[in-house]
Amino acid sequence: MEFEGVESLREELLLRIDEEDAEASRNGDLHPKMSVRDLRRKSEEGRSLLSGVSVDIWKGTVVGVIGPSGSGKSTFLRALNRLWEPSADSVFLDYHDITKLDVLALRRRVGMLFQTPALFDGNVADNIKYGPALRGLKLSDEEVSKYLGWADLESSLASRSVGGLSVGQAQRVALARTLANEPEVLLLDEPTSALDPISTQHIEESIGKLKRGKGMTIIMVSHSVKQIQRIADVVFLLVDGQIVETLKPDQLSNANHPMARMFLELSS
Numbered sequence: 684m685e686f687e688g689v690e691s692l693r694e695e696l697l698l699r700i701d702e703e704d705a706e707a708s709r710n711g712d713l714h715p716k717m718s719v720r721d722l723r724r725k726s727e728e729g730r731s732l733l734s735g736v737s738v739d740i741w742k743g744t745v746v747g748v749i750g751p752s753g754s755g756k757s758t759f760l761r762a763l764n765r766l767w768e769p770s771a772d773s774v775f776l777d778y779h780d781i782t783k784l785d786v787l788a789l790r791r792r793v794g795m796l797f798q799t800p801a802l803f804d805g806n807v808a809d810n811i812k813y814g815p816a817l818r819g820l821k822l823s824d825e826e827v828s829k830y831l832g833w834a835d836l837e838s839s840l841a842s843r844s845v846g847g848l849s850v851g852q853a854q855r856v857a858l859a860r861t862l863a864n865e866p867e868v869l870l871l872d873e874p875t876s877a878l879d880p881i882s883t884q885h886i887e888e889s890i891g892k893l894k895r896g897k898g899m900t901i902i903m904v905s906h907s908v909k910q911i912q913r914i915a916d917v918v919f920l921l922v923d924g925q926i927v928e929t930l931k932p933d934q935l936s937n938a939n940h941p942m943a944r945m946f947l948e949l950s951s
């Protein structure tokens with residue numbers, strides 16, 4: 684992966700690059716799919732939860748976000764599809780300020796999977812068809828099977844009631860449901876923390892296929908350093924509401940920040 688040029692891209696971004704340049708850059712293979720600039724959040728009591736996060740998330744990469752409990756990982760992730768409202772000009776999708784986009788359109792383009800699956804009653808196919816139906820698209824059985832396949836599930840599951848699924852299956856159905864919206868970016872907030880090792884492996888395999896086969900940009904929060912090392916291209920270390928280091932997964936032992944080092948040593 685290539686990180687050179689990020690400073691000039693950043694300058695361009697901050698200068699509000701014109702549409703022509705943005706289009707030219709979009710057509711290139713390598714560009715920041717999402718950019719975050721000085722993202723801040725305070726709690727209602729005034730405590731700083733995110734204190735100036737600036738980072739680029741390159742198209743087609745899997746980014747792992749790790750750090751101590753309470754360091755702001757979920758808060759960071761949730762800003763990226765406006766589960767809370769970031770300040771204007773602090774989060775960009777393809778160079779566009781996300782606060783200027785229609786929020787539902789944004790959440791279709793930037794899909795999210797949570798720790799525990801939230802499916803609605805009915806069968807698996809109903810859940811997968813729901814998002815596209817909101818946009819007037821009626822998925823065929825073949826398309827339902829395709830999304831199930833992307834989530835490493837058999838198409839025979841389509842007619843099953845969600846009530847009878849294991850947690851691992853339900854999480855993969857939730858993934859298929861998110862994928863049915865054809866997102867460009869996938870946000871994963873500890874998606875395997877409630878799952879057994881086999882289900883975890885299925886989700887990890889899906890993530891690999893989505894990156895390799897579809898060039899999807901994936902940002903995953905995980906408590907497992909080993910999991911992040913298995914699947915991420917780049918790792919953000921978040922400590923006290925700040926990304927203190929950006930490292931390749933095989934370079935985590937080179938972390939300099941004392942809290943990041945302590946966290947990594949305790950987690951390995």
Ligand SMILES: Nc1ncnc2c1ncn2[C@@H]1O[C@H](COP(=O)(O)OP(=O)(O)OP(=O)(O)O)[C@@H](O)[C@H]1O
Pocket residue numbers: 726727732750751752753754755756757758759
């Ligand atoms: N809306 C909110 N109001 C007040 N405090 C909040 C809010 N959201 C999160 N917090 C607090 O902000 C801090 C960061 O929370 P966050 O969930 O982002 O951390 P995290 O790194 O994902 O933690 P964990 O690894 O335990 O899931 C925590 O102390 C949390 O209690």
